Amino acid sequence: GLGLSVKKDENFGEWYSEVCKHEMIEYYDISGCYILRPWSMAIWEIMQTFFDAEIKKMKVKNCYFPLFVSPGVLEKEKDHIEGFAPEVAWVTKSGKSDLEVPIAIRPTSETVMYPYYSKWIRGHRDLPLKLNQWCNVVRWEFSNPTPFIRSREFLWQEGHTAFATKEEADKEVLEILELYRRIYEEYLAVPVVKGMKSENEKFAGGLYTTSVEAFIPNTGRGVQGATSHCLGQNFAKMFEINFENEKGETEMVWQNSWAYSTRTIGVMIMTHGDDKGLILPPKVASVQVVVIPVPYKDANTQGIFDACTATVSALSEAGIRAEEDLRDNYSPGWKYSNWEMKGVPLRIEIGPRDLENDQVRTVRRDNGAKEDIPRGSLVEHVKELLEKIQENMYEVAKAKREACVEEIKTWDEFIVALNKKKLILAPWCDEEEVERDVKARTKGETGAAKTLCSPFEQPELPEGTLCFASGKPAKKWTYWGRSY
Ligand SMILES: O=C1CCCN[C@@H]1CCCn1cnc2cc(F)c(Cl)cc2c1=O
Ligand SMILES: [Mg+2]
Numbered sequence: 001g002l003g004l005s006v007k008k009d010e011n012f013g014e015w016y017s018e019v020c021k022h023e024m025i026e027y028y029d030i031s032g033c034y035i036l037r038p039w040s041m042a043i044w045e046i047m048q049t050f051f052d053a054e055i056k057k058m059k060v061k062n063c064y065f066p067l068f069v070s071p072g073v074l075e076k077e078k079d080h081i082e083g084f085a086p087e088v089a090w091v092t093k094s095g096k097s098d099l100e101v102p103i104a105i106r107p108t109s110e111t112v113m114y115p116y117y118s119k120w121i122r123g124h125r126d127l128p129l130k131l132n133q134w135c136n137v138v139r140w141e142f143s144n145p146t147p148f149i150r151s152r153e154f155l156w157q158e159g160h161t162a163f164a165t166k167e168e169a170d171k172e173v174l175e176i177l178e179l180y181r182r183i184y185e186e187y188l189a190v191p192v193v194k195g196m197k198s199e200n201e202k203f204a205g206g207l208y209t210t211s212v213e214a215f216i217p218n219t220g221r222g223v224q225g226a227t228s229h230c231l232g233q234n235f236a237k238m239f240e241i242n243f244e245n246e247k248g249e250t251e252m253v254w255q256n257s258w259a260y261s262t263r264t265i266g267v268m269i270m271t272h273g274d275d276k277g278l279i280l281p282p283k284v285a286s287v288q289v290v291v292i293p294v295p296y297k298d299a300n301t302q303g304i305f306d307a308c309t310a311t312v313s314a315l316s317e318a319g320i321r322a323e324e325d326l327r328d329n330y331s332p333g334w335k336y337s338n339w340e341m342k343g344v345p346l347r348i349e350i351g352p353r354d355l356e357n358d359q360v361r362t363v364r365r366d367n368g369a370k371e372d373i374p375r376g377s378l379v380e381h382v383k384e385l386l387e388k389i390q391e392n393m394y395e396v397a398k399a400k401r402e403a404c405v406e407e408i409k410t411w412d413e414f415i416v417a418l419n420k421k422k423l424i425l426a427p428w429c430d431e432e433e434v435e436r437d438v439k440a441r442t443k444g445e446t447g448a449a450k451t452l453c454s455p456f457e458q459p460e461l462p463e464g465t466l467c468f469a470s471g472k473p474a475k476k477w478t479y480w481g482r483s484y
Helices: 012-020 038-056 111-122 167-187 236-238 263-272 301-317 332-341 352-356 377-406 411-419 433-441
Strands: 025-027 035-038 090-094 096-106 129-137 153-163 195-197 209-214 221-232 242-244 250-252 254-261 291-293 322-324 346-350 359-364 369-374 405-407 423-428 448-456 476-483
Touching: 012 236, 035 038, 038 129, 038 153, 038 263, 090 250, 090 301, 111 129, 111 153, 111 236, 153 167, 167 195, 167 209, 167 221, 167 254, 209 263, 209 359, 209 448, 221 236, 221 263, 250 423, 254 263, 254 352, 263 377, 291 301, 291 332, 291 411, 301 322, 301 346, 301 352, 301 377, 332 346, 352 359, 359 377, 369 377, 377 405, 411 423, 411 476, 433 448
Parallel strands: 221 476, 291 322, 291 346, 405 423
Antiparallel strands: 025 035, 090 096, 129 153, 153 254, 195 209, 195 448, 209 221, 221 254, 242 250, 346 359, 359 369, 423 476, 448 476
8 A cells, every 4th residue: 555554653663664665675485584675775785885985995805705604613612602503504405415514604704714814814914904795694593583673684794804913903993983983874864872882792702892873762772783893812812813023923913893784774764764654865865856747637748747857867967866757657646655655855846837937846855845946956956955855864863862862870760761762871880790780680571771882972970970780980981771
């Protein structure tokens, strides 16, 4: 049918699923797997074009490692994969016959790549080694699958870099994190917080984890947007990735790994969609402007169609992604709803009056504003409108997220804020067992609260401030909440 059957604020889960099904994904017969249709694949490609160009400026090179991992390699370090083992997918047969040894499908590629890093890195001249791959990974998770946010197979990029010094690694971790912030804030118009993960939440195999964290006001859940880890020398030790330094001494390399995935698209949908459907930020919209003719019984229909075609070519020549919808089997009204559902940021209507006045009518998808524009200044007006839409979508989302933030000092305030679906900013003693204790005490059907990150931008922490959970001296302000 035409519209959505539920409202975003009434039944978020159903709303999200229906919005995704309007040409972003198709459900698949294997649970947790989804078909990425062109409407969402185009978003992935636009982000990939940006990110790929940026990492190439950083001298990162793309490569491709095999999908399959032999068990010996995957299970090289028990502690690295402890806890993850249940989500590893295995190939056990080919045709009718069993494989001698089952083969794992990569859930991430450290164990696939690092034996070769050990082989390729001999001396300091082999450093820094900076490789990235655009690929899919498989994690056979059992918690409720959600299109883009949590699927058993997803697309991502995984960067794996090796340096001679910790300083170089520390620097690159933050450079990549800034690119992730740009993907979210400049392309997807989604505000994120940059911060450090707690010892409990970080990648266990690494030294420290930084992340960009988003927040979904409707569900009151944080969502990890992307991660940039410094692995220290842990994997160098595990996989003997050593190099001979200038003085002829053998040293272990310092490594990073970093990733973002198709989860980015789900965060964008959840953030911007409304009861008419998706709203695409212009930067990532495969169609930024849709031009719709509004013919009138005996008016000059051909003239209207020609004006639409001319408008699309003028916009396209200026690098704007514009399309006309001249289908004669749908009414203008039907077309308005259809393209609004798909989230096209700007609609242009051309009817008899517009033809006479040599103008077009523009309608913004983000706030519904209508404006008549003379055809003579069409291109710069539309460029301006698209920039305003991009900016407005970010500002609106940022204001909504800020309205969810609640600063608290005590346990009681924490519980009240948690139940009000807030993004909680709390003074914390930064002790692991305190975080584990908070998780245990907040366990419930809607999931436990945990740390999301400790923001790099720390508010003032007055001397003597106590941890909200343990009463011990607080060391830092940390964002807490339920999460995806
Ligand atoms: O997040 C990134 C950036 C890109 C490269 N990887 C790291 C860490 C990935 C953690 N992680 C995440 N999930 C996993 C699932 C698994 F089944 C196994 Cl065996 C391992 C892992 C695992 O190590
Ligand atoms: Mg996982």
